[in-house]
Amino acid sequence: MRILGIDPGYAIVGFGVLDFNGYDFKVVRYGAITTQAHTDFGMRLSDIFDDMNEVIGTYSPDVMSMEKLFFTTNQKTGIDVAQARGVILLSAVKSGMPVFEYTPLQVKQSVAGYGKAQKKQVMEMTRTILGLPSVPKPDDTADALALAICHGHTANAVNMLSGR
Numbered sequence: 001m002r003i004l005g006i007d008p009g010y011a012i013v014g015f016g017v018l019d020f021n022g023y024d025f026k027v028v029r030y031g032a033i034t035t036q037a038h039t040d041f042g043m044r045l046s047d048i049f050d051d052m053n054e055v056i057g058t059y060s061p062d063v064m065s066m067e068k069l070f071f072t073t074n075q076k077t078g079i080d081v082a083q084a085r086g087v088i089l090l091s092a093v094k095s096g097m098p099v100f101e102y103t104p105l106q107v108k109q110s111v112a113g114y115g116k117a118q119k120k121q122v123m124e125m126t127r128t129i130l131g132l133p134s135v136p137k138p139d140d141t142a143d144a145l146a147l148a149i150c151h152g153h154t155a156n157a158v159n160m161l162s163g164r
Helices: 039-057 075-094 104-112 120-130 139-163
Strands: 002-007 012-020 023-035 063-067 099-102
Touching: 002 039, 002 120, 002 139, 012 039, 012 139, 023 039, 023 099, 023 139, 039 075, 063 075, 063 139, 075 099, 099 104, 099 139, 104 120, 120 139
Parallel strands: 002 063, 063 099
Antiparallel strands: 002 012, 012 023
16 A cells, blocks of 8 residues: 655645555655745645645555644634645545545554654654654654554554454
8 A cells, every 4th residue: 555644734745655565664755845935825725736746646645644634822824724735635636545634643652652752752753663764854744754654554453453
């Protein structure tokens, strides 16, 4: 299964493409889609959509794993992230790819084994699980890889429980 992990944002969209065979992960590609500050917000969304379509077209993932949106203290930032998330979802839907959403707690539990793990612990476990020489930068990229790992572990557990 090829998994596209996404950490949504409007300045930086982290992405990570992993192949998972039920036991091991293989890194295919990871990086970040970035947009320029002080650019018309609609153009930023258009750039995200175009770049996301390019990632999907190039790597042909089977599924997308994305962080579930939650609002913290800054409502405006949350709304802007929600809009960016919408164009990312549109890219997935238009390509026929199913999307799975996970909370930060689920990602931490899956990757680090503890739902209240610190961000650095999750990043280091992501690096270890994938056999990378260092934690990918920016942080959004490492988060996207953690989301892909979370989906691999979750899908594998579901398949094991259902006898597949």
